[in-house]
Every structure is written in C-alpha cells, then in structure tokens.
Amino acid sequence: MTTRASLDKQPQEVASMFDGVAKRYDLTNDILSFGQDRAWRAEVAKAVDARPAQKVLDLAAGTATSSLPFTRTGAYVVPCDFSLGMLRVGKQRHGWLPFTAGDATRLPFRDDVFDAVTISFGLRNVSDTPAALRELYRVTKPGGRVVICEFSSPTWAPFRTVYTEYLMRALPPVARAVSSNPDAYVYLAESIRDWPDQPALASLLQDAGWSKVAWRNLTGGIVALHRGFKPQER
Template identity: 45%
Template sequence: MDQGDSKDTTHFGYQQVPVGEKARRVAEVFHSVADRYDVMNDLMSFGVHRLWKRYTVNLAAVRRGERVLDLAGGTGDLAERFSHLVGPDGEVVLADINASMLRQGRARLVDAGVAGNLRFAQVNAEALPFPDNHFNLVTIAFGLRNVTDKAAALRSMYRVLKPGGRLLVLEFSKPVLPGLGKIYDAYSFTALPLMGRMVTGDAGSYRYLAESIRMHPDQQHLREMMVEAGFERSDYYNLTGGIVAVHRGYKF
C-alpha cells in the first residue's frame, strides 16, 4: 500500500476507506464513465492525451514479434498501436480490471478491424494471471494511481516480464514548472467535475479523478518504488511541465 495508508485502510481520493473497499469504489467510477470515457479524455486534456500516449508508444520501441501486456488498457488506444507494431507474429493482451471498460475496448477494436493478434483479459494488476518471464513489454497508462497496492502491482509486472523486458508507466504526476501547480489545481477541482456532470451526469467520479492524482506518488517516489520492485535503469520523463510523467524500467 502507499505511504500514509494504515494496515487496514487506504485512500480513495482524499477519503480513507477499508482496503477491501477501494477496488469496489474504483470499479463504480469506471462503470459510470465507461461509455463516455474517450470523449471526456479529449475534453479534459484538450486532446493532449493523444500526444502523451504517442510519446509512450515511441519510448516503448516495440519490435515485430514481441509480446505486449497493456494493463488498465481501457478503450484500447495503446493496444491498437501496439497491435500494428508487433505484427501477425506478435501478441498484445489488452487487460483491465473493469468489465465495462474492457467491453468498450473490445467493441472499439473489433469495429476497427484490429483483432488478429489481440487478446482480452479481465485481471487485477496486483496478481497477474500470466506465467513468469512472459512479456517483452508491460504498459499501464493512467491506471496505476487507482491500484490499491501499487508495490504489489509493480512486483507482479516485474515477474511477468522477460529478462530484457521493460515497463512503461504513463501517469499524472506533480507539476514542476513554477506556478503551474496552482493553475492545474484550479482547473482540476472546478472544470473537471463540471465537465463530468455535463457530459456523463457524474461530477463525483471526476472529483475523485482530481483527488486521486494528488494522492499518487510524485516522480521520484514512483521511481524509488520501481527500483524496490526490482527494475533497473529506472528513469522518468516529464511531459507538459510534469502534469504527466512516463516512467520506464527494465528487468535484467
């Protein structure tokens, strides 16, 4: 669990809740927003989330024939790109703990004609049901902050990676440009819930989003957690002034 959590409780946004309750509450959030998830991503980030994901895909340096696990893959935008890159001899597993999000991803990718080298799996990142040393690449984009026990999830990701494999974590982080934090806070706690209410009828889920970002480990802390999980050459790249960061680590 994260620093600051007790043995029996963890944070859900700014609330402390029983450990066993967080996964249920997070599931309710994503069940609520699944059918409007992509629309809200474009609105909230002014489309910039597409550039963040493109940067992550480029940093992944996926090669043909590789095996990729995309955790918290949601509607499948990363998985779709990886599917083209690994080719017919490779494999991409689009995985998510939330059934509603997984259904959205499967429907979108099937409609797009991307299915030949794709598999879908409903999994918990803390206990991945895959063999040791199985994947060349594991990615998790905007999902790690929703995991109850992040350290356990990072260890699980490390286990399923092949030697020489790499993990990429794309996640909201802590702004590093002077003055950006105050602007970002004002936007997050006013505009996001308002947009959520107007587009999805659910302001609370987007208030949780803003709170969950503030409770997520900052860049250096997450890097240290990856090192503790066994990853080597762990580093990170700040995007948009540190509002988002891409973390990368290797298993050797």
C-alpha cells in the same frame, strides 16, 4: 450502485466506477485534457518501442485505445483491465484483440511472459502500488521493460498551483457537462493530487526490482513517463 471510488481504492469500487463511464470514457478524456491525451499516448508508444512478434501487456487498458499503437508495430498485445464494463465496450470496438480481465496486484499470467509491460493512467487507481509493480516485474521477461504513463507533479511551482486549481475547481463542472458519471472525475482530481511525484514513483519502481529507472516529463510535468528494465538473468 457505487459511482465514485474513495481514495483507499477498493478494487470493487474502482471497477464499478469505471464500468459506469466506459461508453464515453475516451471522449471525456479527450475533452478534459484538451486533446493532450493523444500526444501522451504517442509518447508512450515511442517509449515502449514495441517490435514485430514481441508480446506486450497493456495493463489498465480500458477500451484498448492505448493498445492500438502497439498493434500497428506487429506486436502481440494483450489489453488487460479489471473493469468488465470497459472490456465489454473495448470488445465491441476491437473484437480481434485478446481482452483479458485481471487485477494488477494478481495478474493472470505466468512468469517471464512479456517483452514489455505498460500502464497508462491506471497505476494511480490500484489499491497497492508496490504489489502491482512487483507483478509487472514478475510477468516480464529478463531484459524486458516497463513504461508507466501517469499524472504527476508540474515542475514549475506557479503552474503547479494553477494546475491544482483546475483539477479541483474546473474539472468537476466540465465533467458534469460531458461525462455520464461526473463524480468519477471528482475522484480523478483527488487521486491525481494524492499521487507520488516523479522521484517517489521512481523509488517505488526500484524497490520492486526494476533497474535503470528513469523518467521524462510531458506537458511540464502534468504527466510523467517512467521506464525501467528487468535485469538479464546471469
């Protein structure tokens, strides 16, 4: 059984890795982020600004912890993930949600369906980022919005150095203590270090067709929120 994905991010490898950490995934993230993941999720909910009866796609939703804030607004939320292990755990916990298995580069939805699409800490694990951004664009209604929450590059250089040291040295031993699959968190650290910075991701969004692209740093740039809009049809 594959326990750790490589940085070429083959979908089967990544899905298998997340299947293996599904049961303790939310708890482990809470510990490794020092509880910051809850604050980040709250900021995502504000940025998505879901409204009653709107359709929201939560891609890479995992166990749907990220989906719950949208349901509280009265929106119709579809949690989508390609890890069947994550979906199974999510369905046990939140059986009323319409969990959907799907690959970010080939989404199982029609064109122009969702008022908002969002992905938190999952775009980094997709094998073809531009293809995923185009797919999110395709399934979004004209005038709709995308919100991406992803690890990014701390803006203050001395802190960036400390942060990188934490990722590569401290995170794996902490993960060994709390995670069912510590090798998955070695991949996590490597994939964060390898990920484009804020302006580079904004450029990828624009290339996929999104307009009015902007970003906001959270926790000094450890995480960045990117937002864009699908232009209204003329």
